[in-house]
Amino acid sequence: MGRVYGILGWLNFFSFTENQETIFSYFPWFILKNKKWEIIKLKNWKQHNNHFIIQINNITNRSLASKWTNTEVFISSNQLPKLDQNEYYWNDIIQCKVFNITNKYLGIVINLISNKYNDILVIKNEFKKNHTKKTMIPFINKKIVTNVDIKNKIITVKWN
Known part of the structure; x- marks a missing residue:
């Protein structure tokens, strides 16, 4: 509120x-x-x-x-309404680990942002001790986000 x-x-x-x-x-x-x-x-x-x-x-x-x-x-x-197979709520995506298609770990989803063009994943990655980097990745299904595995909390993206 x-x-x-x-x-x-x-x-x-x-x-x-x-x-x-x-x-x-x-x-x-x-x-x-x-x-x-x-x-x-x-x-x-x-x-x-x-x-x-x-x-x-x-x-x-x-x-x-x-x-x-x-x-x-x-x-x-x-x-909430029951979802069909391969559908999920934003809340299900929070805390998913994100890997690129070469299996490089990019971080963990901490938030999603919606804008008029597409949704955006906000990824947090602690790549050095006491140093956190945030990356924003457009949530464009099939083009950038290639797989969302809610059961195992893993998202695969075409991103470096």
């Missing part, structure tokens, strides 16, 4: 689901607050520019809402 919106306790909210409104069909929502999982109950939501604003039950003013800013929302993975 982003910053507070207005004086009545609304919060800016950004969805990272493929169809952004789909997030409102996955309930309950959870947050990790003070090392404890809490359930969020939504009172209302609205489309606002390129994101949403939400109202959480019992959050009625700006001061109460400010305690919820910069909080990530989680859902249970069993709420």
